[in-house]
Amino acid sequence: MSETISPTFTFVKDGVFYFSRRIPKELLRHYLSPRIAYSLRTRSGKIAEARARKAADQLDEYWFHLRTQDAQLPGKHMLRLGAAEIAGSSPTPQVSSSSFVLLSEAVEIYLQQKGKGRPITFHRAAKRACGYVIEACADKFLDVYTKADANKFRDALIARGLAGSSLTRVFGTVRAVTNFAASEQGLMLNNPFAGVYYDRTAGVSDRNPLPSDAIQTVQSKCREIDDNLRWLVALVSDTGMRLAEAAGLSKEDIITDERGSLVVRVRHHPWRRLKTKGSERVVPLEGQARWAAQRILTQGSSSELAFPRYNKTNTTNANAASAALNKWIKEYAPDGCTMHGFRHSMRDRLRAVECPADIVDQIGGWRTDGVGHGYGSGYPIEVLRKWMKAVT
Incomplete structure (x- = not known):
């Protein structure tokens, strides 16, 4: 077939074939437009012909169904009155215009x-x-x-x-x-992409929590090296913050509360969004996290950001932070442990001191199930600090 001759039900625009077919007059009431037209996404006449033929066949079958539904019921005049009313008043089946x-x-x-x-x-x-x-x-x-x-x-x-x-x-x-x-679009759709089976565990590696001895070793090395990267590790290690949350902090997020203790406000920034609405929170800074916060506030950098090296563009580069820090802690932590493991470890550490689950959720910014947990403003900061002191 010559590529210059358009197959049936197609036309060419900018070298690409499009399907086009007029809606039969008797079926126009089912549609929002008198014509169906869309790109066949090919420049090949042979491929376009096959796709157009398939689409035309699907439409012919569908239109036959519509004509059948619209046809007068044979013998309707012989039905009893009640049945005739039901048959006559039966609404035209809703046809999806998707x-x-x-x-x-x-x-x-x-x-x-x-x-x-x-x-x-x-x-x-x-x-x-x-x-x-x-x-x-x-x-x-x-x-x-x-x-x-x-x-x-x-x-x-x-x-x-x-x-x-x-x-x-x-x-x-x-x-x-x-x-x-x-x-x-007001369409009725039975979504075929729902309920598809596959192995949800395939290829998924466990994110292991760091054991307590590894945490102590990493924190000791952080104080020994004492640079901006290690401050980030220490901050995450004793707060359980997500790495992106910590890497995207501004110095103004680290504040002194009314009792003179340090806290960090995890909040949305134009350069770093939070994963969920519940991720917005205030976390007491204790242990090595407090040390890291103090070092951040006293550093000589003129930047308003806590970690400017990961905020050189308009978006926090958490992936770069993850790659660099995961590589560094491999030397001091068991295989399979990453920066995200500190978050898992914090939950285990709070469990070990029998911290209530909803307090754990508030500290880590995890979602707490139940309608009642949506009321009020959460636990006071001093209650959170008591539990953070217990694990650091």
Whole structure:
């Protein structure tokens, strides 16, 4: 076939083939537009012909279904009055108009509404996850995707080498995008990307807590070396903060409370967002965390940031901090232990002194289940400090 001749139901724009087909007049009331048109995402006439033929066949089958639903019920005049009224008043089956929403369009709908004020990583995650679907199963209308497509998508992700936790994150993003776009358009959608089976533990390595002797060794080395990197390690080691939370602190976040003790305010900054709303909190600084905070406040740097080396752009580079510090602590901690292990260790250390679980959650910024925990402003700082002193 000559590439210059467009196959049936297609046209070419900027070298790319598009599918185009007019809606039959008797079915126009089911649609929002008199024509269906979308990109076939190819410059090949042969590929375009196959895709257009498949789409046309799907439409013919769907339109047959619509015509059948619209047809007058044979023998309706012979029904008893009650049954005839039921048959006559039966509403026209609601037809999903999600045929007008491609997955690529659903991403734009999602980001336009949900992406406002969100970091670039949020936008990238949505586009990347749905891009995986399009690459594996093509860019289809939302109601055209099937469970077979979802399984094919799963297999493609596994072939990429994604771990079970990454699959969970990607599938969650795809479900969020498709559900939101369908809701925005008022569509009924049985999401095929829900309930897909895969091994959630595959390729997932445990994040081990650091044992107490390793924590003491690392903290001792921090005081011995006494530089900005070691202050960051020490701060995390005795607060259980996420590394990104600590790396993105400003000096103004480290304050003296009314009793003259140091605390750190973990709060949102333009250069570093928090993982969840519950992550915003105040943490008492005790043990080596207090030492690190004092060193940060007395350093000669003119920067307003606690760790300027990881805030040279408009976004805290927590990945660089993680890579550098994980490499350093490998010498003093058992295999499998990372900076994030300090967060796990803090929870274990608080458990060991029988600290109440909701206080543990408040210190670490973890979510506490139960409606009642959403009331009030939490425990006073002195109550938190009592437990932090008990573990440092």
